[in-house]
Amino acid sequence: MARELKEVQGIIFKRQKYKEADLLAKIMTKENGIITLIVRGALKPKSKLGAATLNFSYGNYVIYTSGHGLSNLRTYKEVRQFDGLYNNLTKNAYASFILDLIDHAFLEYQNLGKYYTLALYAIKKINAGVDPEMITQIVQMQLLAAYGVEPQLKQCVICGKSQGIFDYSIKRGGILCSDHFRVENSRMHLKPKQTAVLRTIGLLPIERLGSIKVSDDTKKATRKAIDRIYRDTIDLNLKTKKFLDELKMFN
Structure with a gap:
């Protein structure tokens, strides 16, 4: 060419x-x-x-x-x-991880489509001082589809129910309604609020998410859940993730 x-x-x-x-x-x-x-x-x-x-x-x-x-x-x-990223180690680490994650989901010269918009929105928000942990979790949940493991978040993977109390099953690849909690031993045992946050950040267009208010306990739980989803379905080993995790240990 x-x-x-x-x-x-x-x-x-x-x-x-x-x-x-x-x-x-x-x-x-x-x-x-x-x-x-x-x-x-x-x-x-x-x-x-x-x-x-x-x-x-x-x-x-x-x-x-x-x-x-x-x-x-x-x-x-x-x-x-984006000076807010360049001059702040924590913001820098989150932004680097997000872009590294997108980099590993695509081949060079492959059209990124909506994921470019997602990346740019995330970088702008972190640069502006929006909670970088929550922005990163949003990107991770929405990026699962680019890795070929888009979770079913709209309805129960077994019966299709879309309203009620839900948990998440990595094995099933999505949410389970409470009707199946007893029969499905692969569920993550998340609290209903935690599953609701995963559904919200995974389904809503990022520009409509605004400033999500999530308690620190819920945020830690969803972080743990997302890390486990990635570990068990994609198994990436990114230096940017390791550095971010080490940085959070000292903050």
Whole structure:
């Protein structure tokens, strides 16, 4: 495929040194997916390209690309940083984990569709000071579908009931109504409120979630449940998750 100049809009989220003064930077875009850019001379002092490709930079980038493999960054327009993330270790850790999670769900250059909107919304909210733990849980529940394990949250996986008291079953891949609690030993034994939170954050469009008010106890329980769902169905081993967990131990 011939190379062409293309303008993409996206978020820079991962950098590593490449040759002496160059770096590789990953950018998450909507239509063009996740692209790895070679940024020439980025590590030289006063490099404008280097400054425009700091982690959590967001804007328009002009790239030279063939639609596969490495692309070259040529220039940029209207780039700004999410300073609230860049200057705060905890926010940085949550945002890095979210983008890493999305990165592992898609191939390079695969259209992200609604998940780009999800990522951008999450980053903006965390940057603005909204509870990063709750935003991260929302992303994790909504991202399960991208990993091919979308849970049934609308109705009981056994009988289809949509109203009442529910628990969650990883084995069944969704919620169970109380009619089946005694016969299904794979359920997680969550409190009704905890299951309700998982349903809400998994089903509602993220822009309609607003500022969810959840108690610390419920938040810890849903965090534990989501971690278990991921561990038992996807089995990812992300460094960003390990770092985030270690950071939370000291906070």
